[in-house]
Structures are given as C-alpha cells and as structure tokens.
Amino acid sequence: MPASAPQGESDIMGIDETVSKLNDWLLNGELKRRVLLVWGMGGIGKTTLIRRICNSIMSTFVYSAWSLCHHPLAKWAYFNMFLDNLVQQEVRRGAQLKLLDCLNNHVYGKRFLVVCDDVKEENMWDFINFALSEDRNRSRIIMATRDKCITKMVNVQCYIYPIEPMQERVPFDLFARRNFQKDLEEVVQKTLRNW
Incomplete structure (x- = not known):
C-alpha cells in the first residue's frame, strides 16, 4: 500500500x-472481481481490520491503492488519488469521464486491490464500478463504511462483513496488556468489579 494507507500496530487482539x-x-475462488464491504460503527476497527488484510495479501496484486473517502473530498478527488497511486502519470487532465476511462484502461487486465475507506456517499459504488470494471483477473475492491445504506448500493455480488463490538473480555485483555504488568491483572479485575 502507498504511504496514504494508515499504519498501525502489528499486535492486534481479537481479529x-x-x-x-x-x-x-x-484470495481464493472465482476469477471475477470481488467486492468486500466492511460495515460497522465508527471506531470499531474497520480500518485496522482492512489494514491487516491488505498487509498480508498486497503482494499478490500488480497494483494496490488506498483512499480515505471521508466527506470533504469530492468523488473526483477520490479518483485522482487512485490515479496517483495506480497510474503515477500526468493523465488527470480532461473530462471526468475521460479520467475514469483512463483509470479503467490502465488497470484492465492487471490484478488490482483498491481500498475505499470511510465511504459516506451512497453513489460512490457507481463511480468505482465504472472506473474499475470487471476483467476476470481476480481483482479485489474493499470498501469500509459506517452507513448500512451504502452496503445496499453495491449492485454486484459482494461479501458484506459487519463488524460487531468485541466480546467483554477482549477489551479488558487489550487494556491490561497495554497498561499493567501481568501480575497486576487480578488486582485490576477486582478493582473494576468493585467500582
């Protein structure tokens, strides 16, 4: 992933x-392009999960790009970021459809992995689908969103993965591992129960 992909700890619990x-x-299965939609509330770990996935599979793709698609940017800015990551050429001048067509032509026939993190616009999928069309080359698109409506906008077969809050014990284990020596765990547990 390019430098725009968030960096984090390699030691993450529960995922x-x-x-x-x-x-x-x-990685397995059919040749057609696959879409993974990761859906869940803010701060629950969508980006962390996707980062871990990408770090382990990225080397199997010719191209990879990560774009943070939060609100202030326009749709065309997303594709400029993709283009910067994928094409790395001065081809962004011209009409918006030409931009999408250029991106599609550049990656067509090559296996790519594109991550759209924090998608908030319901019609974002239409632009992604046009710019990164199906070419039966095992390309993959991963989208993360807080908005369940966005999961319904993807009009191709996709895998929707809802992230649930951690089980009660996992957050405590994470907290204790980061903040206390191992021999203090029982004392902390007792204190929290009494609090």
Missing part, C-alpha cells in the same frame, strides 16, 4: 481469525 477468513475469501 486474527477474521483476517484469515477474509483473506481466504479474497
């Missing part, structure tokens, strides 16, 4: 099984 399952779904 190894999920990463393995989603990696398998993304």
Whole structure:
C-alpha cells in the first residue's frame, strides 16, 4: 500500500481469525472481481481490520491503492488519488469521464486491490464500478463504511462483513496488556468489579 494507507500496530487482539477468513475469501475462488464491504460503527476497527488484510495479501496484486473517502473530498478527488497511486502519470487532465476511462484502461487486465475507506456517499459504488470494471483477473475492491445504506448500493455480488463490538473480555485483555504488568491483572479485575 502507498504511504496514504494508515499504519498501525502489528499486535492486534481479537481479529486474527477474521483476517484469515477474509483473506481466504479474497484470495481464493472465482476469477471475477470481488467486492468486500466492511460495515460497522465508527471506531470499531474497520480500518485496522482492512489494514491487516491488505498487509498480508498486497503482494499478490500488480497494483494496490488506498483512499480515505471521508466527506470533504469530492468523488473526483477520490479518483485522482487512485490515479496517483495506480497510474503515477500526468493523465488527470480532461473530462471526468475521460479520467475514469483512463483509470479503467490502465488497470484492465492487471490484478488490482483498491481500498475505499470511510465511504459516506451512497453513489460512490457507481463511480468505482465504472472506473474499475470487471476483467476476470481476480481483482479485489474493499470498501469500509459506517452507513448500512451504502452496503445496499453495491449492485454486484459482494461479501458484506459487519463488524460487531468485541466480546467483554477482549477489551479488558487489550487494556491490561497495554497498561499493567501481568501480575497486576487480578488486582485490576477486582478493582473494576468493585467500582
């Protein structure tokens, strides 16, 4: 992933099984382009999960790009970011449709991985689908969103992965591992129960 992909800790609790399952779904199976939609409330770990997935599978793709698609940017700015990451040429001048067509022509026939993180616009999929069309080359698109409506806008077969809050014990284990020596865990547990 380019420098725009968020960087984080390599030691993350509670998601190894999920990463393995989603990696398998993304890497195996049919030749057609696959779309993974990761959906969940803000701060629940969508970006962290996707980062872990991408770090383990990125080397199997010719091109990869990560774009943070939060609100202030216009749709065309997203594709300029993709183009910067994928094409790395001065081809962005001209009409907006020409931009999308240029991106499609550049990646067509090559295996790509594109991540659209924090998607908030319901029609974003239409632009992605046009610019990164199906070419039966095992390309993958991963989208993360807080908005369940966006998961309904993708009009191709996709895998929607809803992220649920962690089980009660996992957040405490994470907190204790980061903040306390191992021998203090029992004292902290007792204090929290009494609080």
